[in-house]
Amino acid sequence: MSxxxxxxxxxxxxxxxxxxxxxxxxxxxxxxxxxxxxxxxRVVDPAHATKTLHWGRNYLYLVHLDTPAGPVPAAxxxxxxxxxxxxxxRRLGGSxxxxxxxxxxxxxxAGPERAGFATPEPLLLVESxxxxxxxxxxxRHLDGVTEARYLLRAVNAGRAAExxxxxxxxxxxxxxxxxxxxxxxxx
Numbered sequence: 001m002s003x004x005x006x007x008x009x010x011x012x013x014x015x016x017x018x019x020x021x022x023x024x025x026x027x028x029x030x031x032x033x034x035x036x037x038x039x040x041x042r043v044v045d046p047a048h049a050t051k052t053l054h055w056g057r058n059y060l061y062l063v064h065l066d067t068p069a070g071p072v073p074a075a076x077x078x079x080x081x082x083x084x085x086x087x088x089x090r091r092l093g094g095s096x097x098x099x100x101x102x103x104x105x106x107x108x109x110a111g112p113e114r115a116g117f118a119t120p121e122p123l124l125l126v127e128s129x130x131x132x133x134x135x136x137x138x139x140r141h142l143d144g145v146t147e148a149r150y151l152l153r154a155v156n157a158g159r160a161a162e163x164x165x166x167x168x169x170x171x172x173x174x175x176x177x178x179x180x181x182x183x184x185x186x187x
Contacts, residue, residue, distance in 0.1 A: 015105070015125075022133070025125040026101065031068055039065050043076050043126055043136050053147075058096075062141055067123065073141040074123055078134050097135030101125040104139065110186075117179055148176065 015026035016036070023040050031039070042048040042063050049061035050073075059078040064071060079096040094102075104122040112118040120139035127135050151167060154160040160169040 022129050023126050024129060025127050025136075027124050028105075028122055029068060035066055035068065039067070039124060040126055043074075043124060043138055044134075046078070049076075054149075065123065065138075072123070073143065074138050075120065075141040077137045079137070080134055081128075082132050095127060095135035097125055097127065097137040100137040104137075148172075 013029045015028055016031055017026055018024060018031075018036055018040075020037055020040055023044060025040075027036055027039075042065060046059065046061055048063050050064060051062040053060035053062065053075065058080065061076050061078075063074050063076055065074045077097070077100070081095060101122055104119050107117075107119040108121065120142050122137070122139050124136070124138040126138070127133075151160060151164055151169065151172065154163040155169050155173070160167070
């Protein structure tokens with residue numbers, strides 16, 4: 001009989017800081033050095049993507065990562081930091097990836113009861129040492145979950161009822177507004 005999988009790290013565990021060549025960042029929990037190196041290599045190279053989720057201002061894709069808890073599907077959001085404005089904002093307030101990492105860890109630490117909703121488990125924050133280099137925010141991928149952006153696009157195009165007949169768009173938007181208000185009030 002096989003051993004049960006190790007539970008995933010939680011936001012209560014301190015992250016592991018790392019520096020690997022041109023990359024630095026944090027990993028959720030305690031990662032063996034070779035496992036962390038391989039994970040970072042997979043994350044920063046979109047050739048390892050198993051599926052593209054979104055291509056636009058930012059690039060979202062899926063990869064399979066070997067983590068201390070075992071293999072997991074992971075969603076990678078690559079933020080570009082080109083342009084003087086983005087580089088300045090990154091230097092003064094951290095990259096979008098870093099702010100996403102901190103927010104996800106805070107939501108995870110608060111728990112869904114207090115935060116009002118759950119968030120995918122944050123796995124890695126990867127930053128380039130170059131000021132104009134990309135940043136990466138990596139979470140566990142939640143299969144079967146649809147991003148709100150697709151419903152919002154359908155609402156804007158007048159196709160919400162036909163594309164998402166199981167969703168009450170008005171109730172969803174009201175709930176989303178309440179959640180955004182709670183997040184804002186919590187800082």
